[in-house]
Amino acid sequence: MKQCCLLIIACMAAYSSYAQQLHGRVADAQTKEALPGVNIKLLHAAAGCNTNAAGKYELTVASTDSIEVSYTGYLSRKIAAKEMAAMPVVYLQQATTNLNEIIVSSSRDKQRRTEAPVAISTLSPQTLNEAKAVTIDQVLNKVSGVYMVDLGNEQHTMAIRQPIGYKSLFLYLEDGIPIRTIGDFNHNALIEINMAAVKNIEVIRGPASSLYGSEAVGGAVNFITASPTLVPTAKIQLEGSNWGYKRTDFSVSNTVKKVGFAVSGYYANQSNGYMDHSDFHKLSLTAKVDYQINEKNKWTNAATLINYKTDQTGGLDSAHFFAKDYRNFQTFTYREVKALRVRSTLEHEWSSSSHTNFTVFFRNNTIGQNPFYAIKDIRGTLKANGQINSDGFNSYGLIIQHKKQFAWKDAALTAGVSADYSPATYLANYIDITKDAAGYYASYRATDSVLTDYRVGLLNSAVYTQFEFSPVQRMRVVAALRYDQMDYNFENHLTPSAYTGAPSERNNFNAFTPKVGLTYDLGHQRGLYANYSVGFAPPNISELYTGVKVPVLKSATYQNYEAGGWLGFAQHKGYADLSVYRMNGTNEIVSVRNADGVYENRNTGATTHSGVEWNVKYTPLPSLFIRSSGTYAVHIFKAYNDGNKIYTDNQMNGAPKWITNTEITWKPALIKGFRIGGEWQHISKYYMDAANTSVYNGYDLFNARMGYAFKGFECWLNCMNIGDQLYATTAEKSAYGKTYRIGPRQTFTFGVAYTFTGK
Structure with a gap:
């Protein structure tokens, strides 16, 4: 023993x-x-x-x-x-062909992609790093169903399950918070994003109003910023193009004990491009500090500053476009953006199944411009009218969200409240413009004449909830509901008229937006999903208060039905996902001409949007990566009468049926760190006007990217529009003729970067 x-x-x-x-x-x-x-x-x-x-x-x-x-x-x-x-x-390392990734935008919280009954795509940090994009559209256009339209110098508009347009049908978020306030939509809003701070991007296609509220109709794009790194890192990046574009990026990050910080930004400058009067500059800065108080509490503070100014170019008429005449008759028009966003978030974990997030935020935003589109010629003279205007707002907001998980049926309940008070102002002054004999708008004279001067108090308060559970094994059911109350307090500081705007007025709008969906896991990386969701867009300030009379308007409403699925194949070497949808829009706001010739905004529009979207990723060899994404969609006017003509049953203008993006990347094993790839962007033909009388034939664009990384050093060469093809990012026809927004010419961008990584 x-x-x-x-x-x-x-x-x-x-x-x-x-x-x-x-x-x-x-x-x-x-x-x-x-x-x-x-x-x-x-x-x-x-x-x-x-x-x-x-x-x-x-x-x-x-x-x-x-x-x-x-x-x-x-x-x-x-x-x-x-x-x-x-x-x-x-x-x-992130898996390049993985389907079941972690997402946050679908439920405002972390979840597996295959448990979310929505069409959602993610642009990974690797994709963003290898694209070396100088504008956001160069990466967003890789997403199925997305066409982000390049309007030059980071200016843009969007088409997601909608035609190319300028309406408030898309919601842009930074870390889940809208970057602009309700009622003051701007299609150029992504100028206010600091791409140097973005870690990855999630794109929800279709309505997401049940969680995020108004404007999340065609889609919601969430830019997720980088968090502090575990180890000390520092990066400097320099790049330039053959058209005078120069840019410097930097970032510094580290975590010391419980506190982590990340600072990043870039300065870009464009001068002496291929088009006259097309210079711009932009400074972007973002700082984030995380404080891991203890295992149950985390405090995050972040701030982003944007300072941007660009010359405005506008479109070209048919003669100048097809003659490749890049002269610009504007010599002084500009757009200037100054934006500041600050947020503070406290996360508390009550238990392993219960946690709460509390966020407060502040936004300060001003867009000043001397817009080319406001210039009107005085017939028979070398004179014209124009304006210099400024649109600004401050925002004070909060979002409180709680999530509780239950043992019963693996259920989870999310509930939240939000409030956003944003007083907005608009001021426009008349300018007197002189043209020269060659047709150039040569100079202008500022005047004391005030065209518009108003203030609007914008208040959006909301409550929302989402419940999900698994009634049977492999099935996940999600139901969500949100209520929004929107109050507009309009104060006109001038005597009301057709030019100065409507009389002072109070307006309010409200909306219930439900969503119900389910996913079913078939096993072996296969699954199906279906959902019904509703999106809404309240009238914008400009739609309500332009003119003498305040129109009686409702929020435009969109009902969306969709189904889809996903499939992994070739022994985890590839996957594909597919979505089919039908979205019906009602009470859409249309500018209608009355019998007296005066135009008035009315809720008389109705549309249908039907399509299929796909995304395929495949690595037949460890060194070869193939991706193809796209959409086939039909957009129809179901009720559209502008008071002069009826366009019902016509195809909507600016609506290409086919949008595809295909890419092949090769990373040879014999040259570690080297990559080379080619990309094909296809936009099919579409009508230029609602009457369907003129067609733009679309375009095929080819891009190439090459890069090499060795330890902390990296260099790359991108060639966009390899064939120097003449194409238009938008093509429109109006009573004044056809207008083409010229697409960028063949552009070579070369860059170098060095990243220091500590231990």
Whole structure:
């Protein structure tokens, strides 16, 4: 007996000397951010752990053990215990053809992609890094069903499940918070995004009003900013083009104990381009500080500053467009944007199944311009009328959200309240313009004449809830409902007239927006989903108060029905997803001409939007990556009468049926760090006017990208529009003729970057 006890004690002593306490951190290989919830397990024993909120883990292992490190959306790693003990940080690579990634935009909280019954796509950090985009459209147009229209110098408009247009049918978010206020939509809003701070982008196609409220009709685009890195990092990036474009990016980030910080930004400048009067400059800065107070509390503060100014060019008429005559008759028109956004978020975890987020935010935004589209010639003279205007607002808002998970049917309930008070002002002054004999708008004279001067108090208060559960195995049902109350308090500081605007007035709008959907997992990386959702867009300030009489308007409403599915194939080498939808719009606001010749806004429009969207990713070889995404859609006027002509049953103008984007990238194993790829963007023909009398034939655009990375050094060369093709990003016909917005010519962009990464 004594000998047995001695043997047991000896074995325990031997094991204690043999075992070791393994500890370290896990981070994303691309962003260097901590990864919470990563599974660390022994391959040959029933033992393991998960990383905490700071990406840290602790595990008792033997020196001969092997360990698997795995996380949803990432490539798993198998590492020997001895090797892992020497790694202060384990880096995981995102899977390029993974379907079941983690998303946050569908429910305002982390969830698996395959549990969300919506059409949603993600642009990963790797995609953003390799694209080296100088404008956001160069990456967003990779998403199925998306056509972001380049209007020059980061100016843009959007088409997602809608024709090319300028209406408030798209919601742009930064970390889940709208970057502009309700009722003051601007199609150029993404000028206010700092791309140097963006980690990844999520795009919801179709209505998302049940969670985010107004304007999330055609889609919602959420720009998710980078969080502080686990280890010290610093990056500097320089690039330039053959058309005088120059840009410098920088970022610095680190985490020290409980506090992490990230600062990033860029300065871009364009001068002496191929088109006259097309210079611009932009400064973007973003700072973020995370304070992990303890395991249950995290405090995040972030601020973004944008300072932007550009010359305005406008479109070309048919003669100048097809003659490749890039002269611009504007010599002084401009657009200037100054924006500041600040937010503070406190996250509290009550338990493993219950947590609350509390966010307060502030926005200050001003757009000043001398717009080309406001210039009107005085017939028979070399004179014209114009204006210099300024549109600005301040926002004071909060969002409180709580989520509770239940054991019953794996259910979860999310509930939230939000409020956004944004007093907005608009001021426009008349200018007297002189033309020269060649037709150039040569100069202008400012006057004391005030055309418009008003203030609007915009208040949007809302409550929302979402409930999800699994009634049977492999099925997930989601139901959501939101109520919005929108109050407009309009104060006209001038005597009301057709020029100065309507009399002072109070207006209010409200909307219930439901959503119900389900997903069904068929197994083997296959699944189906379906949903019904409603989106709405209240009248904008300009639609309500332009003119003498305040029109009686309702919010435009869109009912969306869709179904789709996903499929993994070729032994996890590829996947495909598909969405089919039908969206019906009613009470759409149309400018109608009355019998007296005066135009008035009315809720008389109705449209239908039907289409199919697809996305395919495939890696037939480890070094070869193929992606193809696109949409086939039909957009029809079901009721449209402008008081002069009836366009019912016509195809909507600016609505190409086919939009596709295909890309092939090769990363040869023999040259580690090298990549080369080609991209094909196709836009099919579409009508230029509502009467369907003129057609633009669309275009095919080819781009190429090449890059090389070695340790912290990186260089690249992008060629956009390889064939120097003449094309228009928009083509429109009006009573004044046809107008083409010229697409960028063949552009070579070369850049170098160096990234320092500490330990």
